[in-house]
Amino acid sequence: MRRQLLVTAVLSSFLLAGCASWFEGSVAAKPTPLADIKPIQALKVKWTLSQAASDGTFTPVYANGNVVSADADGHIRVVDALTGRQTADIALKRGLSAGVAVAGDTVIVGTLDGKLLAADRNSGKVLWEQSLTSVILEAPQVAGSMVVVRSNDGRLTGFSLSDGKQQWSVSRTQPQLLVRNTGSMQAVGNEAVMVGLPGGKLDIISPANGNTLWEGVVANPRGATELERITDITSRPVYENGQVCAVAYQGKVACFDAKGGNLMWSRELSSSRGVALDASKLYVTAENGSVWAYDRTTGRNLWKTDALKFRNVSGPAMLGRFVLVIDGEGYGHLLSNENGSLVGRVKLGSEGTVAQPLSLGSSALVQAASGRLSLLSIE
Structure with missing residues (x-):
């Protein structure tokens, strides 16, 4: 029964994921042909690693010089970030519902039967296991001594990292229709967890007790039908230098003062792809594939x-001073941060990414729909 309900929920989310592009016409519209460019900056594939296919929920994480990734079959792999050499392969023999979180030598994952478990990333030994009210469809977040998860029923729950004991639980009301969300929760150090919610709301919560520190409205639902009123934050909010920024599908992109939650600015734009920041600009990929840059201070x-x-x-990621995006045909593109012109390109494969690249400074991790993991570099 639980498996049947899970399959129904997943199928529904995939249908709405298709709507996310269909509303903007990107399914019917012909892709813009790639124009020849004169490369200014070399973009190199440093290494690739074949993994099981991914639907976007199994995004890799970077931890202390290693890349850690998980797949739906319960394999957790640890790879040296410099060389791509695999250093560990843990077989949990449990079906997983989302990606992995890392805290030192501990990995935390959610299972398809609604459990949260922590394991030693070297031996694979399960350290603790706890039941959830529903499966999780995005990776857990570690904030200090707490593990924060969001289950498919909208509930946020905090567990002790050391022994897995539940510390708090907060329920969030969810609308009937949701855009598929592969990750809109992000820990900021030990002090806060940013949570993008349906209906265009952004919650900043305390990982210690789940209390809301402040709530911001990125966008308000509009329209006459349920489909038109979908205004979900489905990508991870970003924090940098006292500012929190996020974007909502069928909504707006907005930035807030991180201390008090005051809205600094917002602009009309629909995106489920995500944002990236550098010292002075915000970059965002619109639902139709256009890439925009805004002044972080004024909007x-x-x-x-x-x-x-x-x-x-894909959503943008900073690669040095350049902006990196991946298209659906498997091309990586470097954009000038000054004017958006294409200054570099590399072919990764025949398939595109299902997630926003993960910036590592002068390199970035890119995961394809096939599961293949690549490290791109400008060095």
Whole structure:
């Protein structure tokens, strides 16, 4: 019965995931042909690693010089980030519902039968296991001594990292229709967890007790039908230098003062792909594949490029001073942070990513729909 309900929920989320592109016309529209470019910056594939296919919920994490990833079959792999050499392969023999969190030598994952478990990442020994009210569909977040998870029923729960004991639980009301969300929760050190919610709301919570520190409204639902009123934050909010920024599907992109939650600015834009920040700018991929840059302080639009429009473009990630995006045909593109022009390109494969690349400074992790993991570098 539980498996049947899970399959129904997953199928429903996949259908709405298709809507996320369909609303903007990107399914019907012809992808913009790639124009020849004169490369200014070399973009290299440093290594690749074959893994099981991923639907976007199994995004890799970087921890102390290693890349740690999980797949639905219960395999957790540890890879040296510099060389791509696999150093550990743990077989939990449990079906997993989402990606992995890492805290030192401990990995934390959610299972398909609604459990949260922690294991030693070297031996694979299960350290503790706890029952959840529902499966989790995004990776847990570790904030200090706490593990925070969001289950499919909208409940946020905090567990002790040391022994797995539940410390608190908070329920969140969910609308009937949701855009598929593969990760919109992000820990900020030990002090806060940013949680993107349906209905365009952004919650900043305390990992110690689950209390809301402040709540911001990125966008308000609009429209006459349930589909038109979907305004979900389905990508991870970003924190940097006292500022929190997020974007909502069929909504807006907005930045808030991190201390008190005061809205600094917001602009109309629909995206389920995510945002990236550098010292002065915010970058975001719109639902139709256009890439935009805004001034972080004022929200003024600095540039927009349609060179990759309708190419199923990923969310942006910083690669040095450049902006990296991956398109649906498996091309990695470097954009100038100054004007959005294409300054570098590399072919990764025949399939595109299902998740926003993970920035590691002058390199970035890219995961394809096939599960293949690659490290791109400008060095």
